[in-house]
Amino acid sequence: MIDASGAAAAPALLIQGVSHRFGRIEALCDVSFTVGRGAFCALLGVNGAGKTTLFSLITRLYDSTSGTIAVAGFDARRQPSQALARLGVVFQSRALDSDLTLQQNLAYHAALHGIGGKAARARIAEVLALVDLSDKAGVKAATLSGGQQRRAEIARALLHRPQLLLLDEATAGLDLRARHEVSALVRRLIAEEGVSTLWATHIFEEIEPSDHVVVLHKGAVLADGQAAALAGDGPLAKAFLTLTGAAA
Template sequence: MNALEVSDLSFAYGAREALRQIHFSVPAGRFAALLGPNGAGKSTLIALLTRLYDVQRGEIRVGGHSLRTSPRQALRQLGVVFQQSTLDLDLSVEQNLRYHLALHGVSRRQGCARVDAELARQQLTERRHERVRNLNGGHRRRVEIARALLHEPRLLLLDEPSVGLDPASRQALGQHIRQLCNEHGISVLWTTHLLDEVQPSDDLLIVHQGRLVASGRAEDVSEEHGGSLGSAFHRLTASGVAA
């Protein structure tokens, strides 16, 4: 079963069509990069996936559950790291995680085990009692990732997670997330407008003017549409011609 399935998804703000017949899936254990210029429709898609907006036309299924007919079950399968941090800076790392578990109704005994496991997986065990305010940007992102994974979702959604990070931290974050996919079978949808955040082996989705203009393995999309990712992206987003 795919972690995420999006079928014939369209959305409009009044008369302005923001998404037009979007169709794609994210298989289990895969890293999928959603790439597009500013204004391409990425933010609208994220708002629909997280149910900030209701689906107008089409279908979104997370872990096999429809966001339209079974929203609670679908959202249980989804972990989200938004572009803007939502951590409480004056709480410790561990307190932020425990607060999230309380919101999900996880028992204290289960919560202790999950917090310990996620802190270890994110290499944050030694910083569990530090206030988030004292962490650098890269470590704050790791806390958000740990929080997003505490309820054991099938899909991790990261919306432009490298914003505000220096180049070394951006690279380290990307490597860390791909390691989670490879070693733990977590599926990831990572949105970005930066070409250097996409690796040849990633699944790639390119959106432009509300349409999905290319999809497939990044190296295959590059070869089919220009020989390099940069030239392929320029060609697809300049013309808007769907693949």
């Protein structure tokens, strides 16, 4: 168990020696990396690399039996309530109730976190302002654009003031403008709110040279470092293809 002083000094996310199998299929093999406090980390990999499996282990949708996963210093297996309370999650699949207004969607989620009444209304107003959707509170989720829905899901993930945001292919299905808006929003939240972020993607254009990048391929970490250093003198896409080609 980790005490308060240990948690305060711990990284936002620690993944150490994590492996996972589905029967005979090895989905993750000895995965290790960290996400620092107030940092942006891109988990880069093609479909089937193991990104969603790792997210499912972090969020306890699957039970991890090998290695250590800790959120803000709290072990996800031994201290699941403390670990999950510090997580905000946006999965690839849409998760808003299309028949409810944005306000109603957020109020329902706030209640799941034990936030109700005036406190919920105040916090909902805060997160809608953060994602520039204050004017959409009373409209049904079904009427929001794809980019607005993603921003709404980020607002929902922020309701309980998490220390770490997990975003699994958050821009999937969005046009170029909406992708840029969502990416810019997350980076602004890091700068202004100090929220750490693990951003799973297969889109190289979403990664900036100064970003921390973890390359995941066929369940294994092939590279872990700054994007510019991994790319060298060429584009990151070329370095990625070289890494994954050698591992194919």
